[in-house]
Amino acid sequence: xxxxxxxxxxxxxxxxxxxxxxxxxxxxxxxxxxxxxxxxxxxxxxxxxxxxxxxxxxxxxxxxxxxxxxxxxxxxxxxxxxxxxxxxxxxxxxxxxxxxxxxxxxxxxxxxxxxxxxxxxxxxxxxxxxxxxxxxxxxxxxxxxxxxxxxxxxxxxxxxxxxxxxxxxxxxxxxxxxxxxxxxxxxxxxxxxxxxxxxxxxxxxxx
Amino acid sequence: xxxxxxxxxxxxxxxxxxxxxxxxxxxxxxxxxxxxxxxxxxxxxxxxxxxxxxxxxxxxxxxxxxxxxxxxxxxxxxxxxxxxxxxxxxxxxxxxxxxxxxxxxxxxxxxxxxxxxxxxxxxxxxxxxxxxxxxxxxxxxxxxxxxxxxxxxxxxxxxxxxxxxxxxxxxxxxxxxxxxxxxxxxxxxxxxxxxxxxxxxxxxxxx
DNA sequence: CACCCTTGTTGACTGCCTGCCAATAAAGTG
DNA sequence: CACTTTATTGGCAGGCAGTCAACAAGGGTG
Numbered sequence: 001x002x003x004x005x006x007x008x009x010x011x012x013x014x015x016x017x018x019x020x021x022x023x024x025x026x027x028x029x030x031x032x033x034x035x036x037x038x039x040x041x042x043x044x045x046x047x048x049x050x051x052x053x054x055x056x057x058x059x060x061x062x063x064x065x066x067x068x069x070x071x072x073x074x075x076x077x078x079x080x081x082x083x084x085x086x087x088x089x090x091x092x093x094x095x096x097x098x099x100x101x102x103x104x105x106x107x108x109x110x111x112x113x114x115x116x117x118x119x120x121x122x123x124x125x126x127x128x129x130x131x132x133x134x135x136x137x138x139x140x141x142x143x144x145x146x147x148x149x150x151x152x153x154x155x156x157x158x159x160x161x162x163x164x165x166x167x168x169x170x171x172x173x174x175x176x177x178x179x180x181x182x183x184x185x186x187x188x189x190x191x192x193x194x195x196x197x198x199x200x201x202x203x204x205x206x207x
Numbered sequence: 208x209x210x211x212x213x214x215x216x217x218x219x220x221x222x223x224x225x226x227x228x229x230x231x232x233x234x235x236x237x238x239x240x241x242x243x244x245x246x247x248x249x250x251x252x253x254x255x256x257x258x259x260x261x262x263x264x265x266x267x268x269x270x271x272x273x274x275x276x277x278x279x280x281x282x283x284x285x286x287x288x289x290x291x292x293x294x295x296x297x298x299x300x301x302x303x304x305x306x307x308x309x310x311x312x313x314x315x316x317x318x319x320x321x322x323x324x325x326x327x328x329x330x331x332x333x334x335x336x337x338x339x340x341x342x343x344x345x346x347x348x349x350x351x352x353x354x355x356x357x358x359x360x361x362x363x364x365x366x367x368x369x370x371x372x373x374x375x376x377x378x379x380x381x382x383x384x385x386x387x388x389x390x391x392x393x394x395x396x397x398x399x400x401x402x403x404x405x406x407x408x409x410x411x412x413x414x
Numbered sequence: 415c416a417c418c419c420t421t422g423t424t425g426a427c428t429g430c431c432t433g434c435c436a437a438t439a440a441a442g443t444g
Numbered sequence: 445c446a447c448t449t450t451a452t453t454g455g456c457a458g459g460c461a462g463t464c465a466a467c468a469a470g471g472g473t474g
Contacts, residue, residue: 162373
């Protein structure tokens with residue numbers, strides 16, 4: 001007889017955690033929440049179902065972790081030229097953004113897609129934090145008169161984020177717009193916002 | 208003894224269906240899908256749980272019906288003046304829209320809110336249909352050069368719908384923008400889109 | 415090399431939830 | 445008042461999620 005092979009292998013907690021999370025990300029990305037059972041995830045990861053609870057607590061907790069994982073945008077290279085006229089800065093910003101999105105397009109679309117009714121405070125908080133982070137980045141990249149510290153400016157650009165997501169969906173998922181058309185739409189819109197809208201919502205006197 | 212009171216009352220199928228649906232709408236509006244059990248809905252409606260399946264089939268079917276119900280926008284009064292210069296038409300359009308939304312703001316926000324990960328084809332289809340309907344209405348109201356029959360125009364305005372939803376959320380839910388600020392943002396953006404973007408995405412030669 | 419100790423992992427138990435279906439009774443009809 | 449129709453109920457069967465005590469993989473120690 002050869003050496004008795006162990007029935008299962010022991011992994012470092014971090015490694016096991018990450019492995020399970022990867023499987024969960026894949027499954028939750030394909031099917032809606034209630035159509036994915038913890039048994040499915042456990043089978044996919046090749047572990048006992050109870051192990052999921054051991055590492056993540058409840059199924060919902062695992063789901064929240066998945067959302068956090070998927071919302072995590074690839075590192076923002078600040079390699080965007082923040083100089084030149086407004087139009088150039090905006091174009092560069094939009095261009096760079098579309099580039100990063102096209103690389104992770106599928107995941108991005110899955111995350112930002114609307115699931116429908118069902119107000120889930122925790123999920124909304126995670127997405128809101130991601131949106132605000134993106135808004136700050138945009139304001140930073142575009143430069144003056146855009147001000148990352150102005151709450152009004154951030155709110156407007158968060159709303160602009162809604163336009164960005166919807167436009168990217170039209171392009172990357174539905175293919176009803178070309179990349180150039182999306183670029184045109186987002187650039188013009190952002191230019192208009194920076195020039196005509198932001199000055200009107202600046203919190204000048206701390207009102 | 209007074210007349211023996213029946214243990215339960217018989218309702219017309221339509222009436223019962225609507226009553227159950229109303230309860231489902233309320234509960235699904237408060238909590239996420241998996242946190243609402245069919246038992247909860249049945250108790251709320253004062254009926255046996257099996258009746259839900261009788262009228263709606265599965266729990267998911269009932270949920271889809273709820274989404275359809277909530278997506279249903281109040282009747283589009285075409286009482287918007289579709290005359291005058293572009294700016295006036297756009298302003299009137301946005302104004303009217305914000306009015307109707309403010310009336311049903313809470314529901315509107317709940318429906319259009321993103322739930323997070325979980326691609327559900329059926330839900331997305333329902334929301335997509337509603338978005339496209341709204342896009343046609345906007346293109347119609349704004350008038351030339353906007354063309355409700357142009358697929359490219361509709362795609363751009365569907366994307367614009369993303370901006371509208373996000374902006375309304377900032378205003379009606381988070382109160383980070385005032386109504387006037389939202390009005391400014393949506394008007395300027397729509398004007399820019401009609402003037403600078405739509406001409407660039409027109410399906411001229413059926414390419 | 416044998417033993418032990420830590421702890422990553424398992425498997426069963428329990429309670430809840432969903433979909434199904436035959437039995438039941440409310441209300442109309444002759 | 446009997447009879448029919450059918451809206452409604454209640455219980456059954458299968459599946460899923462959370463808990464926990466027991467097990468074994470792998471490294472450390474003498």
